[in-house]
Amino acid sequence: MDSQSKQISSKKRDYNAYMKGNQIDEGEKIYEEINQQYKQLHLERQQQRLLQQAQNAQASNFQKENNEKEVKINDSQLKSSQNIVNSSVNPIPQVNNNYQKEQNKVSQMQNIHTKFEFKQQKSQFFINKLKQYPKEEQTPYMLGFSDMFCKNPFFEYFNEQPERQDVQSIFMTTYGYETELLMPILKSNKHFVLANDKPMHDKSIKDVIKENDGFKNWTLIHPPKDVSSSWGGAFHPKLWLIKFSSFLRVVIGSGNLHVSDWSVWSNCLWYQDFPLNANKKEKTQQKPSSPKWDFEGDFKITLTELVKKMMPSGINYQDLLKINLDDYDYSEVKIILISSIVGRHTDIYKYGRGKMYKIIQAFTQNEKNITNQPNNNLTQNQKIITYQCTSLGNIDNTFLNEFYTCATANKPITELKKDKANKKQDPNLIEQKFRLIFPTAEYIYEDTIYGPEYASPVILNQKYYEKESFPKSIFHQFCSPDNYFYHTGAIPHLKTMVVTDNDLQIKDDSIVYIGSHNFTAAAWGRFEKDYSQIYNSNTELGIIYPPMEDSACIKQEIINSFSFKLDAPKYTQNMKPFVRNFED
Structure with a gap:
């Protein structure tokens, strides 16, 4: 195996080695x-x-009886x-x-397998099956890696055999991989293209490697990175396109393609099957699927652009992937894609947190909702952002203030430059609008099943945390929910966001995000030139469930499926997050 095909990622991964050989x-x-x-x-x-x-x-x-009258x-x-x-x-x-x-x-x-009526998630939100979940205790909102390549991922609940022979082509993106996990795909001889991150300045790694590692059906590609940066940013989306004979399965989640991503680390995903579009001409003449947002049109445009941007120079995605995104009907989609694409963009509302602002504004601009009005004090109905992630950058109150505006559309983005110039701004008023769920050092060292040796997805530079400007007051504990005991001790790798009122109740106007974006400026983008430009150093992808009528039940279903407690307790005085010492 040459150095090109050996490259996986910079993160330490020793799970595969541990499970090999005499130790299995x-x-x-x-x-x-x-x-x-x-x-x-x-x-x-x-x-x-x-x-x-x-x-x-x-x-x-x-x-x-004691209270009965004589x-x-x-x-x-x-x-x-x-x-x-x-x-x-x-x-x-x-x-x-x-x-x-x-x-x-x-x-x-x-001795008795729990019997219940099968009910698929209406939200199409799922978490991965971890090894720590006993098989008889697994639920329909859990999916395994191999399940996603079955025509019916829930075949077990119907006493059916898995149908994988109908798969025609597979495209996957990742931030590092292990061949062992991919072996069932490689041995199936299905057409397979994998897009993986690579070090910025390693010229020995080709952009396109056909017949990678000796498998004739496997093409490995390395998407373009930011040439203006010494680091180049991270290629970090987790997108799968699985082509069946009659439909295309689109999967978007938080998990990469390491063995531990599907056995040890808790991840989440959304997926939907889109049928072949038999009436393409008729579809092009249809009006937007919603008066507030063109779900179908935006989904197709965003997905197609992202896939095209992933292709190395001179590569046509349709020829390489053997998938044509124009062939499918997206009229039933009810989520909104939000991508971050590498580069500097003058359309600040197209990517990252700029697009998040555009989405929220579209659904709230005509609503008489006092929670979206700017105010100087935290009220009973003030919007609260609960963000759960596993990697944190050098964030401060400026980042929080910008992010809050984008996630609530409480004022125009252009007004943020006034806030930035106002040196008297009270940081407490900003920080009390955020709840950041992140594992404590105690949780990783004492409560997780596999311990700190397997906590490589949890990243926070100690020197960032020790800065006076770092918003330590927003930290809340990562802990298991009350509704499913076997989540206890899981190591997280999810990236989720929930926007609610101060009471944390899920309502129609609540917002739910899942995907690959961590709570960093590298993931969501940095505003530049007085907020007239946005710079994305990472490539990312996620989905948003926007404020919509009759959407509370679906959003609550997602919350109920989380592997952590949304209403998490705040860090106590002696608690510290799990941190690392490393150089930028």
């Missing part, structure tokens, strides 16, 4: 032990809950009173019988 049996043993420990803890928690219910029921019976006692009342006394003296057997029945049900959980 030990690795499987560790997984089994972890699952058994989880199972035991889960059963103990269930038993404690049932015991508490029994005790509460017993206490309630006593309280109810009545005159006659012969019949005396008899009735005696019955009451008897029942109050010894109500325990009946309660214990009920408790024993429930306890028996809990003890059977180890």
Whole structure:
């Protein structure tokens, strides 16, 4: 294997080496032990809950009888009173019988697969299946890597066999990969193109490598980077195009193509299948799919432009990928793509946080909503941004103020230069509008299953955090939600954002983002020249569920599927984030 095909990414990845050779049996043993420990803890928690219910029921019976009013006692009342006394003296057997029945049900959980009616996510939002999730405890909002190449990713719930033979062509993008994960694709002989990040100034790595690593069906490409920067930025989107005979599956998420991305690190994804467009001429004459936003047109334009920009010089994407994006019908899409494309752009509303502003403004400009009006104090209905990510840059209150304007459209972007010039601006008024969910050092070292050796996706430079200007007050803990026990101890690699009122309740006007953008200026773009230009050093891709009527239920479904608690507690005084010492 030459140096070109060996290149994966700068992040340390030792999971693959650990699972190879003589250690594979030990690795499987560790997984089994972890699952058994989880199972035991889960059963103990269930038993404690049932015991508490029994005790509460017993206490309630006593309280109810003690509160009964006294009545005159006659012969019949005396008899009735005696019955009451008897029942109050010894109500325990009946309660214990009920408790024993429930306890028996809990003890059977180890051997009985949970039965439920299959219900696919309306939001089309999913998280990846981690090794720490016992198979019998997995849910329909979890998908594995290989599931995505099946005609029906949920075949297991219908007792069907996986259908992968219908796949005709595959295009994937990543920030680093491991061939072991891709081996099922490579051995299938399906046409496969992979776009991967590469070091900026490594001239030994070609832009196009055909028959990569000896596989005739595999072409590896390295997209263009920012030549004006010594670093060149990161090629960081996670886009998959999987072509079936009758539809195109578009997948957008947070996970790369390392083994750990689909077994150890918690990631998320959105996907939708788009049928062949049989009436292309008729479709071109249709009006926009919404009076506020052309969902169909914008989706197609954004996706096509991004794919074209990924191609090395002189390469036609249709010829290379064997996929033509014009062949498909996008009329049913209800999300909005938001991309960051490398370069300096005078149309500040086309990419990154500039486009986010354009989206939110389109859906809120005609709404009489006081939460979108600029004010100087945090009110009951002030918009709050909860951002969860795993990589942080050199952020400060200027970045927060700009980001808040773009995520709420509370004022024109051009007015931000006045805020920047106002040196008396109170940083507390900005910071209290943000909740940043990021793992603590204690969580990574003590609470995660695999420990700091597998925490390579979590990146925060210590020298950034120690700066006086760094907004430390916005940090909240990454912790597992209450609705699914087996998320406990997961190492995050998700990138999500939720915009709500101060009460954190999910409503129609809430905003949900998922994708590859971390909470950095490199990902979302830097405004330049008095906000007349935006500079993107990274290539990124994500989706937004905008403020829309009757959208609260779908957004709540997404929140319920998160592998972390949205209403996360704030860092206590002694807590510190998980940081690293490294050079820029």
